[in-house]
Each structure stands twice: as C-alpha cells, then as structure tokens.
Amino acid sequence: MNLRTLARALFLAVSMISALGAETLQEKVRAYRVAHERDIMDEYRELVAIPNMAVDRANIRAHYDGQPVNPAQWAPGWEPFTPKFVTGPAERGGKLIEGWKSGDPIDPQWRLIGRGAADDKAGVMTFLNAYAALKACGVTPAVNLKFFFEGEEEISSLHLGEILEQHRDLLAADLWIVADGPCHASGKKLVQFGVRGDVNVNLTVFAAKRPLHSGNYGNWAPNPASLLVNLLASMKDDDGHVLIKGFYDDVIPLTASEQRALAALPSPDAELARELGLARPEAAGRSLLEGLHLPTLNINGIVSANVGSLAANVIPTTARATLDLRLVLGNDVSRQVAKLVAHIESRGWHVLDHEPTDADREQFARLIRVEVGHGYNAQRTPMDLPIAKAVVAAVQSTVDYPVLQLPSAGGSLPLIVIEQLLGAKVVTVPVVNFDNNQHAENENVKVQFLWDGIETCAALMTMP
Amino acid sequence: MNLRTLARALFLAVSMISALGAETLQEKVRAYRVAHERDIMDEYRELVAIPNMAVDRANIRAHYDGQPVNPAQWAPGWEPFTPKFVTGPAERGGKLIEGWKSGDPIDPQWRLIGRGAADDKAGVMTFLNAYAALKACGVTPAVNLKFFFEGEEEISSLHLGEILEQHRDLLAADLWIVADGPCHASGKKLVQFGVRGDVNVNLTVFAAKRPLHSGNYGNWAPNPASLLVNLLASMKDDDGHVLIKGFYDDVIPLTASEQRALAALPSPDAELARELGLARPEAAGRSLLEGLHLPTLNINGIVSANVGSLAANVIPTTARATLDLRLVLGNDVSRQVAKLVAHIESRGWHVLDHEPTDADREQFARLIRVEVGHGYNAQRTPMDLPIAKAVVAAVQSTVDYPVLQLPSAGGSLPLIVIEQLLGAKVVTVPVVNFDNNQHAENENVKVQFLWDGIETCAALMTMP
Numbered sequence: 001m002n003l004r005t006l007a008r009a010l011f012l013a014v015s016m017i018s019a020l021g022a023e024t025l026q027e028k029v030r031a032y033r034v035a036h037e038r039d040i041m042d043e044y045r046e047l048v049a050i051p052n053m054a055v056d057r058a059n060i061r062a063h064y065d066g067q068p069v070n071p072a073q074w075a076p077g078w079e080p081f082t083p084k085f086v087t088g089p090a091e092r093g094g095k096l097i098e099g100w101k102s103g104d105p106i107d108p109q110w111r112l113i114g115r116g117a118a119d120d121k122a123g124v125m126t127f128l129n130a131y132a133a134l135k136a137c138g139v140t141p142a143v144n145l146k147f148f149f150e151g152e153e154e155i156s157s158l159h160l161g162e163i164l165e166q167h168r169d170l171l172a173a174d175l176w177i178v179a180d181g182p183c184h185a186s187g188k189k190l191v192q193f194g195v196r197g198d199v200n201v202n203l204t205v206f207a208a209k210r211p212l213h214s215g216n217y218g219n220w221a222p223n224p225a226s227l228l229v230n231l232l233a234s235m236k237d238d239d240g241h242v243l244i245k246g247f248y249d250d251v252i253p254l255t256a257s258e259q260r261a262l263a264a265l266p267s268p269d270a271e272l273a274r275e276l277g278l279a280r281p282e283a284a285g286r287s288l289l290e291g292l293h294l295p296t297l298n299i300n301g302i303v304s305a306n307v308g309s310l311a312a313n314v315i316p317t318t319a320r321a322t323l324d325l326r327l328v329l330g331n332d333v334s335r336q337v338a339k340l341v342a343h344i345e346s347r348g349w350h351v352l353d354h355e356p357t358d359a360d361r362e363q364f365a366r367l368i369r370v371e372v373g374h375g376y377n378a379q380r381t382p383m384d385l386p387i388a389k390a391v392v393a394a395v396q397s398t399v400d401y402p403v404l405q406l407p408s409a410g411g412s413l414p415l416i417v418i419e420q421l422l423g424a425k426v427v428t429v430p431v432v433n434f435d436n437n438q439h440a441e442n443e444n445v446k447v448q449f450l451w452d453g454i455e456t457c458a459a460l461m462t463m464p
Numbered sequence: 465m466n467l468r469t470l471a472r473a474l475f476l477a478v479s480m481i482s483a484l485g486a487e488t489l490q491e492k493v494r495a496y497r498v499a500h501e502r503d504i505m506d507e508y509r510e511l512v513a514i515p516n517m518a519v520d521r522a523n524i525r526a527h528y529d530g531q532p533v534n535p536a537q538w539a540p541g542w543e544p545f546t547p548k549f550v551t552g553p554a555e556r557g558g559k560l561i562e563g564w565k566s567g568d569p570i571d572p573q574w575r576l577i578g579r580g581a582a583d584d585k586a587g588v589m590t591f592l593n594a595y596a597a598l599k600a601c602g603v604t605p606a607v608n609l610k611f612f613f614e615g616e617e618e619i620s621s622l623h624l625g626e627i628l629e630q631h632r633d634l635l636a637a638d639l640w641i642v643a644d645g646p647c648h649a650s651g652k653k654l655v656q657f658g659v660r661g662d663v664n665v666n667l668t669v670f671a672a673k674r675p676l677h678s679g680n681y682g683n684w685a686p687n688p689a690s691l692l693v694n695l696l697a698s699m700k701d702d703d704g705h706v707l708i709k710g711f712y713d714d715v716i717p718l719t720a721s722e723q724r725a726l727a728a729l730p731s732p733d734a735e736l737a738r739e740l741g742l743a744r745p746e747a748a749g750r751s752l753l754e755g756l757h758l759p760t761l762n763i764n765g766i767v768s769a770n771v772g773s774l775a776a777n778v779i780p781t782t783a784r785a786t787l788d789l790r791l792v793l794g795n796d797v798s799r800q801v802a803k804l805v806a807h808i809e810s811r812g813w814h815v816l817d818h819e820p821t822d823a824d825r826e827q828f829a830r831l832i833r834v835e836v837g838h839g840y841n842a843q844r845t846p847m848d849l850p851i852a853k854a855v856v857a858a859v860q861s862t863v864d865y866p867v868l869q870l871p872s873a874g875g876s877l878p879l880i881v882i883e884q885l886l887g888a889k890v891v892t893v894p895v896v897n898f899d900n901n902q903h904a905e906n907e908n909v910k911v912q913f914l915w916d917g918i919e920t921c922a923a924l925m926t927m928p
Contacts, residue, residue: 067776091674182680196679202772208740210555211904214762214788215660215875216646219704219755220733222746225763225785226700233697236690238812240683269684276672277825282686291683298678299689300775302783305765308666311786312531312903313764321689322775324678348702361741411679439776440675 025139026398029458032133033451038103041112044125044450048083048114066116067154073441080115080443087111089435090442092275108448111433118436118445123179124149126431126450130457141461146173153180156198156374157414164421175387176418176426177460181411182434183449184404185268189456191392192428193258193383194408195415196292197327199337199375200300203228203344205319206356206367211305212315221315225304227366228319234347235297235340240282242297244343252330254293257383258407262289265404268434275435292410295336296326325375326412333375341370379415380408381425391427394463398455429456489603490862493922496597497915502567505576508589508914512547512578530580531618537905544579544907551575553899554906572912575897582900582909587643588613590895590914594921605925610637617644620662620838621878628885639851640882640890641924645875646898647913648868649732653920655856656892657722657847658872659879660756661791663801663839664764667692667808669783670820670831675769676779685779689768691830692783698811699761699804704746706761708807716794718757721847722871726753729868732898739899756874759800760790789839790876797839805834843879844872845889855891858927862919893920 033040050062069080075090087110088094097110127147134141148171152158164171184190207224208217236242254262269281269288283291304319306312325336341351350364353371360367381388383405396403415426431453432438433446497504514526533544539554551574552558561574591611598605612635616622628635648654671688672681700706718726733745733752747755768783770776789800805815814828817835824831845852847869860867879890895917896902897910 068770068774070770070774089674182677198679198777200775200777202775206741208742210553210740210899210901210906212740213646213875213902213904214760214764215662215790215873216756216898216902217752218760218762218788218790218874219747219750219758220745220752221740222704222742223763225766226696226704227702229693229696229763229766230700230702232690232693236694238691238694240686240690274826276674276676276685277670277820277822278672278686279826279829281684283683286683288681288684292680294683296678296682298682298777298779299687299693299768300678300777301769301771301780302689302693303767303771304763306532306534307765307767307784307786310532310534311664311666311764312533313662313664313762313788314904315762316765319766320771322771324682324777326679326682356741358741362738362743365743409679410682411677434680435674437674438677438680440677440778442674 025458025462026455028137028139029130029133029455030451032136033129033454036129037106040125040129041106042102044121045083045112047121047125048112048117049081066119067439069115070441075442078113078442083112083114083117085110086113086444089437089444106447108451109446111444111446113442113444115443117443118182118432119438119443120153120180122432122445122450122453126453127179127457129454130461133454134458134461139462143461143463145461146171148176153413156376157417158374160414161417161421164417168422171422173422173424175391176415176424177391178413178415178426178428179431179453179457180413180428181409181430182432182436182438183430184265185272185434186266187433188401188404189395189399189452190404190406190430191395192406192409192430193388194329194380195378195413195428196295196408196410197331197333197376197378197416198412199325199327199333200373201323201325201337201340202369202371202373203231203321203323204369204371205231206317206361206369208315208317211317214313214315217315223315224319225316228302228304228321231344231347231349231368232299232302232321235343239284240286242295244297244339245346246339247295247297247336250330250332250335251294251328254407255382261383261405261407262293265289265406289406293328293408295328295331296324298324298326300324326410327375328378328408329380332377337372337375344368344370376412376414377416378408379419379426381427383407385425387425388427390463391429391460394459395429395456398452398459429460431456489922489926490919492601492603493594493597493919494915496600497593497918500593501570504589504593505570506566508585509547509576511585511589512576512581513545530583531903533579534905539906542577542906547576547578547581549574550577550908553901553908570911572915573910575908575910577906577908579907581907582646582896583902583907584617584644586896586909586914586917590917591643591921593918594925597918598922598925603926607925607927609925610635612640617877620840621881622838624878625881625885628881632886635886637886637888639855640879640888641855642877642879642890642892643895643917643921644877644892645873645894646896646900646902647894648729649736649898650730651897652865652868653859653863653916654868654870654894655859656870656873656894657852658793658844659842659877659892660759660872660874661795661797661840661842661880662876663789663791663797664837665787665789665801665804666833666835666837667695667785667787668833668835669695670781670825670833672779672781675781678777678779681779687779688783689780692766692768692785695808695811695813695832696763696766696785699807703748704750706759708761708803710803711759711761711800714794714796714799715758715792718871719846725847725869725871726757729753729870753870757792757872759792759795760788761804762788762790764788790874791839791842792872793842793844796841801836801839808832808834840876840878841880842872843883843890845891847871849889851889852891854927855893855924858923859893859920862916862923893924895920
C-alpha cells in the first residue's frame with residue numbers, strides 16, 4: 001500500500017451495512033496488527049518523516065498537510081520530521097528511546113514524535129491498516145467503502161468544495177466518517193457529532209515608519225504594541241468573555257439530547273487542570289465541554305519587536321497578532337468577522353487591506369491592517385438519527401465501557417461543505433491520545449492509540 | 465591613537481579655562497580634519513566593525529558597547545558590523561554606495577551604517593580627533609583634560625559607580641562633558657543639561673505547561689497572551705497616559721528658566737510627524753519636548769508564540785513583554801518599580817522572581833515573573849550656573865545661529881552617579897544626527913555630523 005499517493009484528513013464513506021460479528025473480527029484484526037507491527041510502524045515512520053506542512057506545495061502533492069512548525073521550539077533531539085519513539089511527553093519528562101531500530105519491540109505506551117504524527121497522519125494509517133487487516137483476514141466488508149483524503153485542511157481546505165462539486169456522483173454516500181482530533185482525556189473512545197467552524201485573522205498595527213529610541217521619543221511617538229494591546233484587551237476580559245458586540249448572538253443552543261449527552265460525559269477538568277498546571281480555568285464555573293459549544297476568540301500569537309535579552313529600548317514600528325475565531329452552529333464566518341471589524345472601527349481605527357500609504361498615514365491616526373483567512377462554518381449531525389446510532393454501536397463493540405458521545409468537538413474541519421454539497425451526514429471518530437501536542441511543538445501519538453484505532457476502524461467498516 | 469584600549473560613552477573633564485580664539489581654532493581644526501579625512505574614516509570604520517554589543521564580553525574588553533542587534537531586521541545588504549556608506553536612511557530610500565574604497569572622496573551627506581556608528585562610537589571618535597587636531601595644530605588647551613570611556617552603558621553601567629569611587633582623586637573635575645544622544649531634529653547644535661533615568665522590566669505570564677490546540681481547549685484554558693495584553697492595557701491608555709497609581713506623583717516640575725528654555729526651542733513636532741508618517745502624537749496637545757520631561761512606560765517588545773505565516777492555532781504556554789521605564793527628576797528607580805509591581809498585584813496577579821513551581825501553579829491562578837534590570841535615576845544640572853553658560857558659549861562659537869538648550873534629554877545616561885559620587889556638574893553636548901536609528905536596525909551617522917562634532921569638541925577643549 002503506497003501512502004504517498006494519498007492526501008491528509010481521512011474520510012470514509014459507508015453506504016451499506018454488514019452483518020459480521022464484531023468480537024471475532026476484533027480478535028482477527030488484532031492478530032493481523034501484532035503480526036505486522038514492524039511493517040506498519042516502518043511505513044508510518046516514513047510517512048511522518050515527510051515535511052509536508054500545508055504551505056509546502058511540493059511535499060503536499062505527495063502527502064498530508066500539517067501545521068507550521070518551528071523546530072527550535074522542540075525539545076533537544078526531538079525533531080519534527082525525524083520520527084522517534086519517546087517514553088512520554090516532553091513536559092512530563094519524556095525521554096528519547098536510544099538505539100531503537102526497525103524490528104525491535106515497540107512498547108505500546110511509547111509515543112512516536114513528529115509533526116503530523118497525531119494530526120492527521122494517524123487517521124490515514126489506522127483506516128488503511130484496518131482495511132488491509134480485513135482483506136488479509138478474508139473479511140469482505142458488507143458496506144461500500146470510499147476513501148477520501150484531504151491535503152489542505154490546515155490551510156482551510158481551499159479546494160475541497162470544488163472537488164466535491166466535481167465528483168458528486170463518485171462521492172455519493174449515506175454517511176461520512178472522519179478520523180481527526182483527539183480521543184477523550186480519559187483515554188476512552190469517543191464519537192463526535194459535530195465540529196466548530198474556524199477562521200483566522202491577522203492584525204497589523206502601524207506606527208512610525210522607523211523604529212525610535214524609547215528615550216528620545218518616549219511620551220510622544222505612539223507605541224504600536226501599546227495600541228494593539230489596548231485593542232485586544234477591549235475584545236476579551238480576564239474571564240474569557242468576548243466583549244465584541246453581538247459575538248454570542250447567533251449561537252443555536254444545544255438540543256435536549258445534546259445536553260443530556262454532554263452531562264453524561266466524565267469531566268476531564270480537574271485532572272487536566274492538574275496536568276497542565278492551571279489553578280483555575282479561563283471562565284469560573286464554565287466546564288471544558290460547555291466551552292467547546294461556544295464561539296472563541298483566541299490570540300494564536302502576538303509579536304512586536306523583541307523581548308528579554310534581544311529587547312532594545314525602542315518604540316517599534318509595527319505590532320502583529322494572529323487571531324483564531326472558532327464558530328459554532330448558528331455562527332457565520334462573514335458575520336463573525338464583520339462583528340470583529342465593526343468593533344475595531346468603533347474604537348477609532350481605520351481598517352486597511354494593504355500596507356499604509358503616505359496618504360493613509362497623513363489622514364488616519366490609528367492604522368490597522370486586517371487580513372482575513374479562508375474560513376468555514378460549524379457542522380453538527382443530530383445524535384438521534386439511526387445511522388448516527390449505528391456508528392456508536394460499532395465503536396461500542398470494541399470496548400467494555402460506554403462509548404462517549406460529544407455533540408460537537410472543539411476543533412474544526414470543513415465538514416459543513418460535505419453536508420451542504422453532498423447532502424451526506426457526517427460523524428467523527430477520533431483515534432489519537434488527547435495529549436498529543438497537536439498543532440504545537442513535540443507533537444506525538446501514543447502507540448497503543450494507533451493499535452486501538454485500527455480495531456475501531458475495522459469495526460466501522462463492518463458495522464451492523 | 466589606538467581606539468582598542470578605550471571603552472564606550474565618552475566623558476571629558478574640563479577643569480581650567482583657555483583663552484584661544486575660537487574662530488581661528490575652528491578653521492585650524494577643520495583644515496586638520498580635511499587633510500586627515502581618509503585616516504579618520506578608515507579608523508572609524510574599523511571601530512564600527514567590532515561587534516561589541518554590551519553583552520558581548522570578549523569584544524567589550526577591547527571596545528564600546530552597543531544595543532542588541534537582529535541582523536535579519538536590517539535592510540538587504542546593510543549589515544550591523546560591516547560599516548558601509550549609504551545615500552540616506554533605509555526608510556527614505558537610501559541606497560548603498562557601491563564600489564567605494566578607502567581614500568575615495570566621501571560626500572558629507574552620506575551616512576555610515578553600523579551598530580554603534582551613532583550610539584556611541586561617534587562620541588569616541590569626535591573627541592579623540594578633536595584632541596589630535598589641537599595637538600597637530602600646536603594648540604595647547606589651557607584647561608586640564610581628562611578622558612573617560614564607559615563600556616557598559618547599554619547594560620545600565622553596572623560597574624561605573626565602583627570605578628568612580630575607586631578613582632575619586634584621579635577623576636576630580638569641575639565639569640563633565642558627555643557626548644551621547646542626537647542633535648536637535650532641525651540639525652542644529654544643542655546643549656543638554658540633564659538626562660532621564662532608566663530601568664528595564666521583563667514580564668513573563670505563565671499559562672498551561674504545554675501548548676494547547678485552540679479548538680480543543682479554546683474557552684477553557686487561559687490564554688497567556690490575552691492575560692498579558694489585558695494587564696498591559698490596564699497600565700496605559702491610548703493617549704499615552706500611564707494609569708499606574710502614583711506614576712507621576714514624584715515628578716519635580718521644571719524651573720522658570722527651564723520652562724523658558726523649552727519654550728525657546730523650535731518645535732520639531734510637525735516635521736517629525738510628517739517624516740515618521742504619524743497623523744498625530746501619542747497624547748493630544750503634548751509636544752515632544754514636554755513629553756521628554758515626564759516619566760515613561762514603554763513596551764519595548766511583546767512576544768507570545770508566532771504570527772502570520774508562522775502562526776499555529778494554539779493557546780501558547782507563555783507571553784513575554786519587556787518594558788522600559790524612563791525616570792525624571794524626583795523619580796526613584798525602586799519607588800517607580802514598586803508602583804508597577806503594586807499595580808500588577810492589585811489586579812490579582814501573583815508575582816514570582818522565578819519560573820513557577822508545581823506548588824505555585826496549584827495555588828495561584830495568575831502567575832507572572834517580574835525581572836527588574838539594574839536601573840538609575842535622572843540627573844539635571846541648573847542652566848544658570850556660570851560653568852553651564854561657558855559650555856553654551858563654546859558651542860556657540862562654532863555656529864552662526866543661536867545654540868539650542870534643553871533642560872533634559874529624553875534618553876538616559878547614568879550621570880547621576882557622577883554628580884553623587886564626585887560632586888561634579890554634568891552637561892551633555894550631542895554630536896550625531898537625530899535620525900540615526902539609535903538602538904534599532906539600520907543605525908547610521910551622517911558624515912557631516914562627525915566633521916562638525918570634531919569642531920564642537922575642539923571648541924569645548926579650549927573654552928574661554
């Protein structure tokens with residue numbers, strides 16, 4: 001199986017129903033995996049080694065896109081595109097496994113590190129190996145399977161809609177199953193019925209054309225970092241409440257079933273807070289799961305000049321921030337961005353879509369460039385549909401605890417495009433560990449989650 | 465003359481009075497400079513080429529300290545430690561002079577680029593060449609001259625006090641003349657009677673121990689960039705007014721003479737605003753010169769995670785800012801920092817002097833590390849003293865317009881140490897162009913200012 005011909009987020013279309021016994025199947029799949037562990041892992045390490053960030057067009061033509069990566073932020077010896085095994089997360093003292101070579105035993109508690117190891121090459125490898133296992137075991141899925149891979153998810157799936165429109169007939173299906181995002185913090189398997197929408201916005205504040213000595217110009221020349229800081233502070237309070245007018249107005253509340261499912265989920269909050277070293281969450285009294293069903297305004301990053309030993313006594317020329325706005329059902333990308341822009345303008349800013357010209361600088365005291373990325377809206381499938389219940393039953397057949405059900409994940413995928421263009425329902429079945437450092441340095445996947453994921457996927461392909 | 469044995473900001477002690485005719489002298493000094501331009505500039509380029517930032521102990525042992533430098537921020541082909549001539553500032557389309565070699569004519573309107581070219585190797589070279597010129601012209605200064613060079617000014621003159629104390633007798637003088645900071649924006653020569661004090665403070669806000677996916681944790685995990693932004697916004701409004709309690713309380717107002725001198729200065733504001741591309745200053749109605757006589761709170765830089773094409777959809781682990789606090793007469797470093805820390809604490813922050821431990825994280829929801837640099841207070845010499853008036857007369861002898869007089873510069877030097885430890889008066893006579901990008905990228909000195917500076921220094925050494 002040549003993974004090089006495939007592209008990122010993995011979608012599996014299921015349109016028929018099989019009658020195979022799941023328990024027997026799981027044992028067969030597990031035996032296949034144990035026998036092929038070396039090959040599976042060799043191939044996976046090769047996949048993770050490909051530096052295919054979403055913006056890297058050359059490597060993306062062959063493979064799966066990842067988030068941008070700054071190797072300097074990774075732990076010493078941990079490299080984004082040299083997959084290695086480690087004993088645990090860097091933050092909890094994880095150590096590199098020295099001297100391991102292909103064919104040596106693999107402790108399933110180890111983690112494989114690399115950009116994309118969890119998000120989302122893990123989805124690709126679990127689905128494809130599940131299919132290989134079924135084939136090797138002589139099990140013919142009684143459902144029609146269609147595999148669909150996306151290579152631009154981290155840059156907002158720029159061409160997904162176009163491709164779906166071009167291939168409506170080929171992609172016709174009752175249900176799409178998506179493998180992305182993490183399992184529950186408890187480690188338990190999870191079915192998610194929705195995702196948040198997402199849009200990125202870059203803000204650049206402009207002050208003097210050249211950097212100025214903070215002594216010779218301090219108290220006269222505007223400081224762009226101060227101005228940006230004051231603008232951002234006006235958008236969100238210390239309790240995480242967004243202050244932009246109408247920010248929460250469009251939100252469609254959870255249904256009674258969705259609220260019940262949310263209440264039935266174990267709360268990861270206390271354990272997570274301890275693990276992350278947080279005395280209290282952003283908003284007093286708001287649980288993690290409640291928060292995932294509200295829109296967000298997150299500062300991904302802010303940079304103006306330098307800090308610490310690199311800092312100089314200057315008034316910088318510009319200050320930049322990148323915002324991430326997550327959307328929930330009811331929100332609309334263009335309406336949400338319009339509220340943000342209206343807020344900025346209400347505070348006396350002149351909004352530009354370009355670098356300021358001399359004329360702009362002469363006319364307006366507060367100049368900000370707002371660059372809006374390609375975004376998409378949230379998607380949520382009703383949990384009460386028979387096909388949604390069938391998915392839960394299939395995952396349930398692989399474990400002896402009640403499978404967890406989440407109305408919407410906190411993360412984002414452009415699933416709304418599938419619903420709108422193809423009329424298919426969409427459900428997400430995540431496979432990777434929750435503490436995988438997705439989108440950040442030291443990204444990793446716990447090996448046991450890969451093995452369990454293969455069994456989950458096989459059950460879905462043969463779901464009754 | 466071997467510059468390698470000297471250290472940074474240049475101090476000249478004058479304790480006697482000469483009776484030489486200034487007009488004749490200036491002509492002699494100019495003739496010397498014209499005859500020695502090649503040697504002077506060769507030696508100066510060699511001086512600027514030494515990468516002696518203040519933190520670079522090895523190069524500082526030989527030479528003069530500069531601010532930190534990030535070569536990536538300089539214009540293409542403009543390098544911090546490869547001095548070259550350019551036609552003007554990078555921001556105004558300045559071009560490198562191609563093919564120039566030692567001995568070729570030097571247009572006095574050109575600028576020499578390099579870290580330290582203006583701040584403060586220019587002070588070293590003008591004083592030493594003035595002395596060389598007097599010697600070559602057979603002019604014996606009728607005053608006792610003492611040269612003093614400081615190599616740690618950009619890191620707050622850590623050892624200056626100790627050295628002054630050890631050599632009280634050797635350094636005894638009536639007056640210290642300092643060459644630092646820029647001339648007036650009009651290009652006119654200037655005498656400054658004081659400097660602001662200065663102290664740097666690094667702030668680091670800590671949130672989760674590991675970076676988190678902004679979708680999976682957004683609305684639950686605190687965002688350190690948001691928290692830092694809100695804290696900084698609480699310190700200063702959009703009009704540049706510092707909101708920290710008592711921030712302006714200690715300020716000693718300007719005397720009547722000082723107010724008159726300030727009023728007599730031409731206002732550079734309109735021209736500066738045009739040149740810098742600013743529609744209005746930070747505070748409506750406050751002039752640049754008025755602002756220099758108030759304490760500041762400047763954000764030198766702020767960094768949390770990454771922005772633009774490097775940004776990822778994460779909740780960062782930390783956010784950092786470096787603040788620069790300038791002080792005026794009446795302010796005290798420890799009192800001013802205490803007000804800042806009290807402000808931070810009043811907003812619910814727990815202030816640390818170390819990285820947070822697990823116990824800190826468990827106990828306190830808002831953790832911030834505050835690192836305070838070595839600072840010093842402001843210094844101001846009364847303008848009415850006879851020796852202060854003699855300095856003005858000497859500079860006046862070299863130009864045909866009224867020399868400008870400024871009660872205090874906006875920049876900082878540890879001159880208070882000289883006044884306190886040696887009982888000497890201190891006056892500053894700047895030599896470099898105001899648009900020299902001091903402390904920032906593309907630092908430069910206009911050649912004509914070097915030539916004029918040599919004449920100014922010669923006049924001071926022979927002042928009647």
